[in-house]
Amino acid sequence: MSQSVDTILLQDETWERVDKATGGAAAPCFQCGVCTAICPLGLVKGETISIRKMVRQAQLGLPGWADGLWECTTCLWCESRCPHEVDITRAILGLRQLAWKEREVPEGLPTLLWDVYFDGNTWGRPPSERPLWTKDVTVKEFSSDDEILLYVGDDAAYDRRIQKVGRALVSVLEAAGVTFGTLGEHEPSCGDAVRSVGHGEYAAEIIDANARLFQEAGVKTAVTVSPHSYDMFANRYPNLSGDFRPLHYSQYLLELIEGERLKFENELPLKVTYHDPCYLSRRNGICDEPRQVLQSIPGLELVEMERSREDTLCCGGGGGRMWMETAAGERFSDLRVPEAAETGAEVVVTCCPYCLSCLEDSLNVIGKGKLRVMELAEVAHLALQSGAVASDAASGRS
Amino acid sequence: MTKSLYGAKEASGIWIYLEQSQGQLEGVSLELVGKARELADGRGIPIVGVLLGDQVGDLAQEAIAAGADEVRVADDPLLRQYTTDGYARVVTEIILEGKPDILLLGATPDGRDLAGRIAVRLRTGLTADCTDLKLEEKSGLLIGEVWGFGGGVIAYIKCPDNRPQMATVRAGVFAVPKPDAARKGKVVNVPVKLSEKDIKVQVLEHVVGGGVDITRAEVLVAAGRGCQGDFTLVNELASLLDGEVGWSRVPVDEGWVSRDGMIGQTGYTTRPKLAIVCGISGAFQFTVGVEKAETIVAINIDAEAPIFEAADYCIVDDMFNVLPPLIEAVKKARGGNGGR
Amino acid sequence: MRPLQIIACVKVVPKPEEVKVDTKTMTIERGEVRSEINPPDMNVLEMALTLKEQHGGKVTVIAMGPPLFEPYMRLALAMGADEAYLLSDRAFAAADTLATSYALAQGIRKIGDYDLILCGEESSDGATAQVPPGIAEWLETSQITYAEDLEVLSDSKMVKAKRELAGGYEVIQVPLPCTVSVKIGANEPRFMDMERKVWAEADGPVTVWAASDIDVEAEMIGLPGSPTIVDGLAQAESTERKREFLEGTPEEQAKVLVERLRPYL
Structure with missing residues (x-):
């Protein structure tokens, strides 16, 4: 070719x-x-x-x-x-x-776009199943009086592992007394997948429709689970209302901490390292916020990998690679997991669904002793639980 | 109303198209003979088989042993393999000659290919893909049970005026009758008026028998989305239990496997003694294909998955956590039995 | 090579998970459900467009159904089809496979020129798979059901395809014109072209034909033309199951399960 x-x-x-x-x-x-x-x-x-x-x-x-x-x-x-x-x-x-x-695209990508077109998500699942991620917690529909719209995104809505991140985030927001809601089954796909596989024309249509939907719903502050949704909203969506303010949840948690609404009082004796998602760090310069959230947890020790902040190593999931097959041994996360293990950390923390999936997949294949992967929201949720629960969980006993 | 080529008054008997491939009867054809026998008993309705092929006369006795009273055999080298044009022509002639009241076919690819064609040629009604058959008490009309809309709806369909009342029936919904070798029946050889130019279909390649028939498996291990394309443990467990492996729709859609072992509404109906269902959420479209199992084990990570409502033994966990110790435990248990 | 005239038959179906049954009245609620092009019919469109790219010619879409099908006709145009016809009339409603295949066949006759008539192997709502052979019979064409890997030998006016069998496959060759039922998953349907979509939505040639627009006999279409009738509906019952949840570690669960399954080991 x-x-x-x-x-x-x-x-x-x-x-x-x-x-x-x-x-x-x-x-x-x-x-x-x-x-x-x-x-x-x-x-x-x-x-x-x-x-x-x-x-x-x-x-x-x-x-x-x-x-x-x-x-x-x-x-x-x-x-x-x-x-x-x-x-x-x-x-x-x-x-x-x-x-x-020219119809010279890898197998599976047209199906991805049809899934987004017919089902409104990258998973090809019914929209009626979108709100099911909440399971035992109740999350109400967004109303314009709410402080924030929680934009869940396709992965936290449909991927069983990422759903846990969404639920952890909800409990943290509740602990801080935030009023929030989601768009429920009407939540649209943010368009990142479509854009990153290169279909800019279709992405433009999605962006246009979603921006209007957000405006009509009266969305001002939108907090996303995924850095990719955040990047779309912050850098690709028009600010129709003028006061549309997208935030990644790591930024918002820091705001809550700084506003003294979110306090971590229990000790969480955990040694962690932080893996920067490309779309937060290199693309959007968000390196300090997640670290500051971690450092506000008493007892938690943060150690750094060599490649960190704007010099982070990609997990391998961006650019639509989540929808293409990457041969074993050609995955960045296979390199990243040993790097994290070398720091002596018990947990590698990240805050991106793609990073979480890729790192966990590699960890399952390579196996690195006691190393685990957690999302920032899950660490925060753990830190908010009672000391005993947290220390049990931290040591991997629960 | 579109008029059929003959009417109810002239029609009699339940006829079954006996599908054969390379000198072997399809299981579904014998299942249909058995069911027809059951429907006919007490009503004095004759059961007639229609058998096409090349030197397949011996198979007629199999159908008689299964319950047929008579088999009409069209034996001709030109019928060695199924062709739509050749078979549709000969079957239509036999039907118009014998004027059956009911004509049943297996819902196999060839059975459906033929049924759809001759139903229009005979200008009659066809109930496709039935999961059960009965005769209406008073009228004796055939009622076909079909699954509709994937939503757990059963529709009962009948064809009051046109003849024959045609139906195709899925493999596996009825049991294969026990053959009664002593049963006597009539074998009628039908003259075949077919010349080479009547057959426009050229069969360039014909490959069957490579696959496994999961509709006959006694033990079935099935996997779905939860296996993530990895059937290693599923295969291991199945072979340990002398069983077969099947799957739901998702692995097919994902391109992990072909449709050969797909269970459910658009796949196969199975009736194993034991079904172990791993990583399948259990939408209705799937469960219809295993619900005839004697015992169902479900392993799924989601405690609320509907499969647990359709299972006898339920384990809520990732199948990859459960299968390795289960395989070990089965090995040990079998060892205790002296192995097999 | 001779250009090909291809007819693509499509159906719009409710998303299976959207169909609900009113258990009281035993009727099917199809009100505000989301629909899609019947999945194998997407494979039909892809196959038709690929063949057109190989041989030149024209892809004409035909469907029978209510006016709500029309946007999906435009979607087919956005994928690359040349024109679309929708048979839409109350007189066509409640048709069984005999009446449906007759109406579609008459619609295709009106379109006129055809070498290949492509249909999906079955619809996800009715799942009868009987309409394609029905169309073939009404139009007296050859037929290949459950087909993939279609190859048109246009000089010899033949078509060759791999066809699914019970537990195997065959490769057959038949003369054109031919009606083909395309196996689900035979290919990956291309995504729409967004520029074409704009055209299709504004100016795409979609013609709606009522029963009076095509040559059909009134008693052969819709409910009157259907020899089969629905005698009743019921909710599927499932067998009572034990539903015993096994607790403990995977090892403990395995041990208990093996005890329970001993008769099968």
Whole structure:
């Protein structure tokens, strides 16, 4: 599928299509190749994918499909090191959009989009089952008097493991006396999955509909479970009402702590390390908030991995990779789990459904002694429980 | 009303299309003969089998042993393999000659292929994919039970005026009757008026018998979404119990497995003695396919999964936590029995 | 190569989980339910569009049903179909497979030119799988049911496909025109083209035909044309089960379970 640059005749029409799809994102690239050299895929695949070539393709309007087009997890590592600040993700997602036009997409992705279209979620489950994640806790429908809208997202709504994160978050919000609600079965898919597999045109339609839905519902502060939903709302959605204020839950928990509404009084003797999700740290500079939440818990010890904050290593789940098969041994999380174990931490804490799933999958395969993966919300929930329960749970006895 | 080619007054008997493949009768055909016998008894209704093939006459006795009074055999080299055009033509001729009141076929791919075609040719009604059959007390009309809408609705369908009253019936819903080798019946050879040019279908390749028939399995281990595509433990447990492996719709939709072992409304109806159902939530569309099991064990991580309402023994846990110790315990128990 | 005239028959079905039964009146509540294109009919559309890409020609969609089907006709156009016809008339309602296949066959006759008529293997609501062979008989075409891997040999005017059998498969070849029932999951349906969607919703050629628009005999369609009737509805009963929950660690549960299952070991 890859084409040698030397043998291709550039055609105006193709160039225009590529330029339009990528929004000219590749124009500033001067082909230094830093992106290719540092792409973390090299760590797991033995060879890097040629980001540089893809950007070149976008720049020159070359037809054909680059190797590695669907491998990119949009982790932004290359962008963070690019000397010319090229919007590399935009170039890659633009090329993916063209691949949709040419119907050159990996198996399973069209089904993903149909699931979103017919069912309103990436899981292909009925919307009527969306509110079932709450199980034994009651979460009311959002009304515009509420302080916040809790945007649950597809994973916390349908994935059994992530549902626990949602329930933990609810109990923390309740402990802080926050008035909140969800959109129940009318909650839409945020569009991150659609955008990240490159279908920008469909994502635009979703964004448009959802932004209007939020405005009509009177949503101001929207707190998300997933950094990906947060990134969509904060950076891709129009602020129709002018006071739409999306927050990732780690930011909101810190606000509650700073406002002295959320207090951790019990000791939680737990040694943890924190794995930064790309979409919080590199993409949105949110590195301190989750750490400050952790550090406000008495008795909890936070140790750092070498790659942390804006230099975090991707879990491998972004860029639509959650819906594509990643061969065993080619998963970033397989590298990340040993890194976390080396710190001597009992728990690796993260706050992204994709990170949680990938890290737990790797942990199940590799097995690293007593190391466990928890979401920030789960740690906070644990810290709020009585001392005995918390210490039992912390030592893994419950 | 669309008029059928003959009417109720001229019609008599329950006829069964005896489907054979490579010289073997499909189990569902014998199940139908057995059921027809049961329906006919006390009413004096003749049971007639219709058998097409090439040198398949021997199979007629099997149908008679299962309860048929008569078998009409169309034996011809051109009927060696099923072709829609060849078979539809010959079966229609036999039907118009014998004018049965009821015509039953197995709801197999070939049975449905043929039934849909000849129902229109005969301009009659067809109740598809029945899960039970009965005769209306007074009128003697055939009532077909069908599952509808995936929502636990049963519809009873009948065909009052047109003849034959046609129905296709799923494999496994009736038991195969015990053969009675002493039973006597009539075998009538039907002349076949077929020439090569009548058959436009060319069969280029024909592969059967590779798969397992889960409708006959005595022990069935089934897995669904919860197995995440990994059937290793499920296979191990099944082979330990001399059983077969089946699955719900999700593994098929996910592309983990083919439809060969799919249980449920759009898959197979099974009637095992023991069914161990792992990681299947138990939507109605699935449970209809196992509910005839003598004993059902359900293993599911979700305590509220509907499968637990349809199970005898329930374990709330991830199947991957339960199966390894269960496999060990079965091994030990079998060892205690001296093994098999 | 000769371009292909392809008819894609589709049905709009309620999402299975949305259908409820009123246990008192024993009627099916289909009011405000969410619908979708019958899943195997999505495979039909994909197959039709792929064949058109290979051979050229035209994909015409036909459906029979109430006006609420119309947006789904446009969805098929957004996927790539050229035009769509919806047979919509109260006179068509409550049809069984004989009356349905007759009406669709007459609609297809009116469309005129066809080499291939593609249908889904069965509908998720009725699940009879009898309409495709029915259409084939009314139109006197050849038929391939439960088909995948369709290959049109347009020069010899033949079509070849792999066909599911009980416990196996066969590969058969039949002359065109042919009615094919496409196996569910035979392919992965492409997503809509969003530019086409805008066109399909605004200007897509969807024609609604009433019974009087096509050549049908009134007594052969809808309820009057249906020899089968629904004699009654019932709620499915499930067998009483023991429902014994086993407690303890997985090892303890396994031990108890093996005790309970001893007769089967």
